[in-house]
Amino acid sequence: MQAKRLAIPEVVLFTPKVFGDDRGFFFESYSARAFQEATGLQPDFPQDNHSRSTRGVLRGLHYQLPPHAQGKLVRVVQGTVFDVAVDIRKSSPTFGQWVGEILSADNKHQLWIPPGFAHGFITLSETAEFIYKTTAFYAPECERCIAWNDPEIGIEWPFEGTPSLSGKDQLGKALSEAEVFP
Numbered sequence: 001m002q003a004k005r006l007a008i009p010e011v012v013l014f015t016p017k018v019f020g021d022d023r024g025f026f027f028e029s030y031s032a033r034a035f036q037e038a039t040g041l042q043p044d045f046p047q048d049n050h051s052r053s054t055r056g057v058l059r060g061l062h063y064q065l066p067p068h069a070q071g072k073l074v075r076v077v078q079g080t081v082f083d084v085a086v087d088i089r090k091s092s093p094t095f096g097q098w099v100g101e102i103l104s105a106d107n108k109h110q111l112w113i114p115p116g117f118a119h120g121f122i123t124l125s126e127t128a129e130f131i132y133k134t135t136a137f138y139a140p141e142c143e144r145c146i147a148w149n150d151p152e153i154g155i156e157w158p159f160e161g162t163p164s165l166s167g168k169d170q171l172g173k174a175l176s177e178a179e180v181f182p
């Protein structure tokens, strides 16, 4: 498993070692040892999630506030998405900055998004199946949403046209009005 810290160094991109043969392929999709070597962290992941989206669906930018803040280890098992993490830690030198990566069933890349970040993705293929581990259980009372198109953040989504959003995501707040992390 190779790991690379992104421009916001707490966000880590993992590239697994894939073993291909005439049957197909095998790779270790998660290793606590590799994760700790790359991040220095040994989080529990009490919950796994799986969502399916059609082209143009944008989910985000979501986060849970403490005491139920979630770290997320995300990947795509069918299709392609553009995945984004936004630093929403007020005290961070990269507060309000974002990083984005293409995650696909083909590249098998994974992104570690620590607590203190808002997360979202847009679906670039006809459909995409998105699976991820979270370091805390779902706590809807702590869930918040920041607007995907907040000009203060300025995410460059690689998508023409208007994305398809849930009712909740259509009401995402500007970062300047959102409840953020210390």
Ligand SMILES: Cc1cn([C@H]2C[C@H](O)[C@@H](COP(=O)(O)OP(=O)(O)O[C@H]3O[C@H](C)C(=O)[C@H](O)[C@H]3O)O2)c(=O)[nH]c1=O
Binding pocket: 049, 051, 059, 060, 062, 063, 072, 119, 120, 121, 137, 138, 166
């Ligand atoms: C997130 C979640 C949702 N739900 C229920 C609540 C709703 O009835 C239904 C759909 O939820 P929602 O529209 O919030 O799903 P997404 O828009 O995919 O939300 C996720 O999308 C972005 C990309 C994230 O980073 C978060 O993990 C998460 O907020 O599933 C649960 O029962 N458990 C859960 O952990």
